[in-house]
Amino acid sequence: VELKNGETYCGHLVACDSWMNLNLREVICTSRDGTRFWQIRECYLRGNTIKYLRIPDEVLEKVKEDITTRKDKNISARGGAKGAEEGEEGAEDVDEGGDVGAD
DSSP: OEETTSOEEEEEEEEEOTTOOEEEEEEEEEOTTSSOEEEEEEEEEOGGGEEEOOOOHHHHHHHHHHHHHHHHTTBOTTSSBOSSOTTSTTOEEEOTTSOEEEO
16 A cells, blocks of 8 residues: 555555555555655554555455356345345446446
8 A cells, every 4th residue: 555645555454444444454664765664563544545555466356256256146245135126116236347326
């Protein structure tokens, strides 16, 4: 994770919320000039301070597989079964990009 101030945090992602706030474990923090390093057991990064994330390709592939599995089982991204039958008024579909649209 690179922050807007130039610091970088490399660790294991434990949790992420809808505001992109992150909890990391086993973190190595690097100063913006790259000369100082800190080892941190756990840290919390506020989403509005994040410039970008680097996520390994194998993690992205696993997420794609999970989305496909959920779609095959007719489970929404939030973990529950879809509420309304397809074609009913008020039913919503979630496309692969995560956008919600009314039918």
